[in-house]
Amino acid sequence: MNQHVTTPPDLLARAYLDMLAADAGTNGSPMLRSENPNDQIEHLIRDLSTAPESAGRTSIRADLAAVAILVARAIEPVEELTRDLRRRNPVVVLATHGAEVVSLVQEVLETCAFGNECHVHDERNFDAAHYTRPVLLLVRDGTASDHKPERGNGAIARALHAGAPVFGAAPDPRRHLPRDLLRASEHDLSLAQLDASAIALVIEAVTGKRPNIDINDQLVRAVDISDLALSIRAGRSADDCVRRLETIVSNKSVFDHRGPSLEELSGYGAAREWGLNLISDFQEYKAGRLHWDCIEKGLLLAGPPGVGKTSFAKALAKSANVPLVATSVADWNAASFLSGTLTALKSCFTQARRLAPCILLVDELDGISDRTKLLNSEYREYWTQIVNLLLEQLSGVDERPGVVVIGATNHPDHIDPAIRRAGRLDRTIELGLPDAESLAAIFRFHLGADLRDIDLIPAALAAAGRTGADVEAWVRRAKSHARRAQRAVTMDDLLHEVRSGRTVLPENLRRACAIHEAGHLIVGVALEVFRPKALSILDEGGTTQFELSRANAQTERGIENFITALVAGRAAEEVVLGASEATAGAGVGSKSDFARATDAAVDLELRFGFGEYGVACFSDRITDLLLPDPSILGRVKDRLDRCHARARGLIQKNLETVQAAASRLEATGYLDRVAIEDLLKKWPVKT
Incomplete structure (x- = not known):
């Protein structure tokens, strides 16, 4: 009666594991076990390897076992390739996962793939004359300067002429291996990814037992071969190895x-x-x-x-x-x-x-x-x-x-x-720089439970123009200062770090800034130039944030309305404080109110077709030549004066609203969209 023999899965992988264990002199149980002398498995063991007496270490390394399994899985499905590597002269290319496994692939191939009678050479020392069965093994991890298609083709030609097996392995064969090897290749293989069965087989090879607990999908997707050597060791139970592997993977930065x-x-x-x-x-x-x-x-x-x-x-x-x-x-x-x-x-x-x-x-x-x-x-x-x-x-x-x-x-x-x-x-x-509200939220996150009931807008205003990374650093330093003083962190600690010695705005300038920004707000809303988002008083001055209306932005009237809103800050200072007390802030810098208003007036005259020259549009070079002309300068000045006078008139008409907005802004330093809308409901803007 014929005895039924069940062949375990991963037959070649188990044979490779046994060969590696024998080569390392381990004393673990063989991965291929059978009591039947006619079993095909026993014939495969005798055909593929002769194991020396085992002594010394208790098991092979887990990472080496994993690579052996993956290499075997790449080779085994190809008909006759397992035997051809030992008896004939196939030409094979294997794509590995990455540079870190290449040396392990080399060790597996040299020990397991070609047989004991073979002599494995690399491209530098290939010698067919003095060996009965030479093998050319080119293993490149892609990190050296000569790991490229132009190098090693001579060795390929010599090996093919000698009838030797040729095997190349690299993370990216097309970029790393000799060009002629790829052209001559008969079998193009690649390492598969680790799966649950491979991990279980590694654990069995190292510990002698298969795990009883499930290996979940996330663990399989996230595990690297290097993780196996850290978690799977002889002396641990199989299930402990799985749990340790789960811990190592869960602690990864990904x-x-x-x-x-x-x-x-x-x-x-x-x-x-x-x-x-x-x-x-x-x-x-x-x-x-x-x-x-x-x-x-x-x-x-x-x-x-x-x-x-x-x-x-x-x-x-x-x-x-x-x-x-x-x-x-x-x-x-x-x-x-x-x-x-x-x-x-x-x-x-x-x-x-x-x-x-x-x-x-x-x-x-x-x-x-x-x-x-x-x-x-x-x-x-x-x-x-x-x-x-x-x-x-x-x-x-x-x-x-x-x-x-x-x-x-x-x-x-x-x-x-x-x-x-x-x-x-x-x-x-x-991604732009965060606004005041965003900065306040970032401060709140990094402060945690500190300053829980404190309005952080003052710190956010002091931090205007800076980033979330800056906020994190300031909070860390403020907490450190308070900790050394053995007390809770305060707003003064925070502002000290944010300002880094920068002085705050004097009271008289703070008042002027509040009036200035209120002027922009009221005139901009009256002329429907923009939709206001926020008004702020910063350490270096005031600012108005808005969404510019596009409805009339392309017409002469619409552009003049924009100029009027730009000069409305100075107009408000003149009306409320008096001309002699108005500040120079509207004209400081190339992006100042006056600079932008003047540029717009020049564009109306010389580029947009609304001036004395009609539809002509002059380049910057010609504009620079024309501007000194008194007649052109006069027309630009007249347009600016007209817009300025119009702004003053709107400020006078809405003086109560301007003063209310300025008072609130001076007191709080910040008015968001909701606060502006509430204010304008109480003091509606007159057009």
Whole structure:
């Protein structure tokens, strides 16, 4: 009667594990076990290896075991390849995950793949004359300068002529291995990703037992081969290894969801709206109710340093409950050679695909040069290869389902235009400096329970023009100062750090600023030039924030209304304080009220077709030549005087409203949109 024999899964992987264990002199139980002398498994063991007497270490390393399993899984499905590697002369190319596993792949291949009678050589010492069965093994991790297609082709030719097996392994064979090896290849293989069964088999190989508890999907997606060596060891139970692996993976930075969620962040405007929509789409995608094609897959965040581009990505990942893979162009360029840079770039996208759904943040994206600006540069070829690979990774949307790429940059105009084309990072959102309300919210977040019932607008006004990163630093220093003094932090501590010795506005100038901004407000509203957002008194002066109306912005009347609103600050000072007490603030700097009003008046005369010259539009050079003409200067002055007089008239007509707005602004330092609307309901503006 024939005895039925059940063949365990991963037959070749188990054989490889036994060979590695025998080579290392371990004393663990064999992975292939059978009591039947006619069992095909026993024949395979005898055919593939002869194990020496075991002694010494108790098990093989977990990371080596994992790579052995993956290499075996790549080879075993190819018919006869397992035996051909030992008896014939196949030509094989294997794509590995990344540079970090290449040396392990080499160890597995040398020990397991070719047989004991083979002599394995690399491209530098291949010698077919003195060995019965030479093997050419080219293993390149992509980090050396000679890991490129132009190197090693001579060795390929010699090995093929000698009838030797040729095996090449690299993270990116097309970029790292000899060109002729790829042309001659008969089998193009790639390492699969670790799955639950592979992890369980690693645990069995190291501990001698298979785990009884489930290995969840998130663990499988997030685990790196290097994690296995940290968590799976002989002497631990199989289940303990799983639990330890879960702990190590959960502590990875990609799952670090400390810090605020996107819903808690302030001052992100359109970026916040985009992020909230993505969070909703991620939820639907993970639930299987939304196809990946329907989701925006790329965003370019632009803005000055410190506005929170990285914080945005972290908060978005937290709210979406997905991993965040964070990298930068500087990280890629840390490699010594171009091949290493390309490997690092590709590895980030590979990791992101493995962790999908996730967010991939690429910081300092402007660090990749624009090829159009390197036409005659010696670095053009270098950067072209980097840009091309990045475009390849960004364009492969179908190959990275679940991966949303966010690029961050301080200089969007420095980025190669191809990166921003449709299907890549085709959506750009500018992050500006936070306004007073946003700054107050950022202060509140970093202060936590400190100053719980204190209005933080004064600190926000003192911090105008600065970033969330600045706020974090100020709060940290203020808390440190209070801690050394052994007391609770105060608003004075905070303002001291924010101002850093900068003096506050004197009382008389604070009063003038309040009147000045109230003048802008009342005239702007009366002429429907803008919709007010906020009035502020800062340490260096006042400011009016508004949304400019576009309804009449292109007409002569509309532009004159804008000029009138610009000069209304000085007009209010003259009416309320008297001409002799008016300040010079309206004329300080190239962006001052007077400068902008004068530019608009000149444009009306010489560019927009509303002046004495009719529809002529003069260039800057001609305008500079014409302006000294007394007749032109006179017309510009007349227009400005007319607008100034009109502003004074509106201030006089609405004097009570101006004074009410100025008094509130002087007292609080800040009026938001709601406060302005309430004030104008009580004191309506007369036109």
